[in-house]
Amino acid sequence: MHRDGIATSHPPRHEGALRRYEKLFIGGEWVAPIDGGFIDSIDPATGKPWAVVAYGGPQDIDRAVQAARAAFEGPWGRMPGWERAALLLRLADVYQKHASELAVLESRDSGRALRDARVDVGSHHQWYRWYASLADKLSGRTIPMDDSVHVYTTRLPVGVVGAIVPWNVPLMAATWKLAPALAAGCTVVLKPAEQTPVTALELARLIEEAGFPPGVVNVVPGYGHEAGAALVAHEGVDKIAFTGEGNTAKDILRTGAESLKRFTFELGGKAPHIIFADADLEQALNAATGSAWTLCGQSCALGSRVLVERPVYDQVVEAFAQRASRVRVGMPLDEATHMGPQAHQAQLDKTLSYIDIGVSEGAQLVTGGKRLDEPALADGYFVAPTVFAGVNNQMRIAREEIFGPVAALIPFDGEDEAIAIANDTRYGLTAGLWSRDVGRCHRVAARIDAGMVWVNTYRYIRWSTPYGGMKASGWGRENGLEALDSFLETRTTIVSTTGKFPDAYAQ
Ligand code: NAI
Ligand code: MG
Numbered sequence: 189m190h191r192d193g194i195a196t197s198h199p200p201r202h203e204g205a206l207r208r209y210e211k212l213f214i215g216g217e218w219v220a221p222i223d224g225g226f227i228d229s230i231d232p233a234t235g236k237p238w239a240v241v242a243y244g245g246p247q248d249i250d251r252a253v254q255a256a257r258a259a260f261e262g263p264w265g266r267m268p269g270w271e272r273a274a275l276l277l278r279l280a281d282v283y284q285k286h287a288s289e290l291a292v293l294e295s296r297d298s299g300r301a302l303r304d305a306r307v308d309v310g311s312h313h314q315w316y317r318w319y320a321s322l323a324d325k326l327s328g329r330t331i332p333m334d335d336s337v338h339v340y341t342t343r344l345p346v347g348v349v350g351a352i353v354p355w356n357v358p359l360m361a362a363t364w365k366l367a368p369a370l371a372a373g374c375t376v377v378l379k380p381a382e383q384t385p386v387t388a389l390e391l392a393r394l395i396e397e398a399g400f401p402p403g404v405v406n407v408v409p410g411y412g413h414e415a416g417a418a419l420v421a422h423e424g425v426d427k428i429a430f431t432g433e434g435n436t437a438k439d440i441l442r443t444g445a446e447s448l449k450r451f452t453f454e455l456g457g458k459a460p461h462i463i464f465a466d467a468d469l470e471q472a473l474n475a476a477t478g479s480a481w482t483l484c485g486q487s488c489a490l491g492s493r494v495l496v497e498r499p500v501y502d503q504v505v506e507a508f509a510q511r512a513s514r515v516r517v518g519m520p521l522d523e524a525t526h527m528g529p530q531a532h533q534a535q536l537d538k539t540l541s542y543i544d545i546g547v548s549e550g551a552q553l554v555t556g557g558k559r560l561d562e563p564a565l566a567d568g569y570f571v572a573p574t575v576f577a578g579v580n581n582q583m584r585i586a587r588e589e590i591f592g593p594v595a596a597l598i599p600f601d602g603e604d605e606a607i608a609i610a611n612d613t614r615y616g617l618t619a620g621l622w623s624r625d626v627g628r629c630h631r632v633a634a635r636i637d638a639g640m641v642w643v644n645t646y647r648y649i650r651w652s653t654p655y656g657g658m659k660a661s662g663w664g665r666e667n668g669l670e671a672l673d674s675f676l677e678t679r680t681t682i683v684s685t686t687g688k689f690p691d692a693y694a695q
Contacts (some may be wrong), residue, residue: 222244224242233520241386241389246414249377257424260375272373276370303526336684349425355383382412421444426450429451450674452663455488456615460493462632463622484531539593559572579598583596618640
């Protein structure tokens with residue numbers, strides 16, 4: 189990401205055809221930044237700018253929060269749930285209609301392979317549909333007490349939500365927040381990552397096309413320490429829904445503490461993907477190798493620690509090496525490409541440094557382990573699919589989130605050791621296990637400290653399946669009824685059936 193220095197009122201001039209996004213989406217209007225400017229969005233496959241995008245500063249964030257607040261206190265706040273549902277369904281339709289263009293743009297902006305972006309982005313409309321189906325069913329409960337009172341609860345939206353999303357899966361992270369927030373009746377200021385701002389602005393166009401009232405969704409690209417921090421500090425924001433790094437979450441907690449906001453955090457992972465010797469190895473390998481390099485390793489859900497029972501360890505190492513050689517690394521928009529580049533330079537540097545760390549820790553580099561330097565790819569941030577064998581769980585490559593296409597294969601003996609290694613991590617987001625013994629599947633699944641455990645499958649995630657982390661992997665859940673809950677408050681109303689109240693000072 190090239191920063192253009194001080195905020196400018198005009199976009200920088202570039203040779204060639206760049207996509208231009210010269211406005212922010214605030215209060216239902218496209219407006220120029222007040223104290224932001226314009227940034228180049230880099231195509232990670234070429235290392236060159238492909239779009240110029242307006243970004244906002246604290247004053248722009250303030251405008252957006254005010255617009256969100258006005259919408260919350262205005263027509264949106266008074267709109268019945270079934271009308272919100274109708275708008276969400278319209279959004280689902282326009283999203284579905286534009287999904288293939290969105291996938292191409294996401295592929296350009298983040299570098300993920302188009303074939304992968306298509307499947308993911310092509311499913312997002314289901315989130316809007318499913319949460320639409322809940323928007324008019326936010327009922328409370330009646331609570332039986334005694335006949336002197338009638339007690340009931342009502343569900344209310346938490347208010348204005350700041351949604352802060354990362355660069356690995358920009359549209360998915362936005363969708364997971366927007367759909368339940370809007371169903372709950374909240375309004376949203378969405379701040380995409382500075383590295384991948386484009387598709388959030390395209391999403392704003394869809395919000396417009398769907399006909400949401402002004403201010404319900406506002407989109408302000410910007411830097412984390414400026415726009416992000418301003419959103420977190422803002423008194424007018426009731427909740428922050430964040431996906432990203434743990435250290436950023438700690439900053440957000442500190443800044444947001446001042447206004448006692450609500451928070452949900454979707455943070456990192458170091459998922460154990462456990463392969464027992466009695467597994468259907470072919471299927472286990474499909475899952476484990478598929479999830480090792482998908483998204484160039486840039487997802488918190490991927491099985492970056494592959495735990496393999498010793499009798500099949502050598503066989504699995506060999507199969508990983510063999511499958512790595514079949515991964516077509518290339519230009520993201522090429523239909524044949526399985527794996528694109530890392531999404532930005534800093535992530536490339538981080539991955540390469542962890543590969544060096546792995547080697548210096550004494551792990552055995554089986555394949556990959558380098559930036560790709562053939563002429564067609566040399567300017568992009570491409571890394572070869574990488575496999576380390578002989579890894580033990582104390583090594584940094586087994587403990588720290590790399591976010592690159594690096595599989596660490598760790599041997600184990602028996603169930604207890606598998607569980608001990610699986611849980612010996614600060615993270616607790618996802619886990620997978622493969623075995624033909626159904627009893628073992630249940631035994632092991634029940635002992636893994638993770639918010640999501642997949643048995644004889646991997647990365648099965650839907651709108652209705654709660655997703656989120658234990659331990660340092662996060663707070664709260666996205667997807668499912670749990671996500672809706674996180675955007676709601678509960679009010680308990682107690683009505684006396686007698687209207688009689690004793691005089692405390694009568695005697
Ligand atoms: P990050 O946490 O810094 O960025 C995520 C989002 O937070 C971006 O929109 C950014 O602008 C915003 N942000 C940054 N600082 C902020 C602040 N002080 N206040 C408010 N918002 C702020 O993640 P980063 O640095 O881009 O990635 C570093 C590492 O984090 C990756 O290598 C990976 O290990 C992990 N990560 C995990 C993700 C996940 O899906 N769980 C997603 C992205 C990164
Ligand atoms: Mg950061």
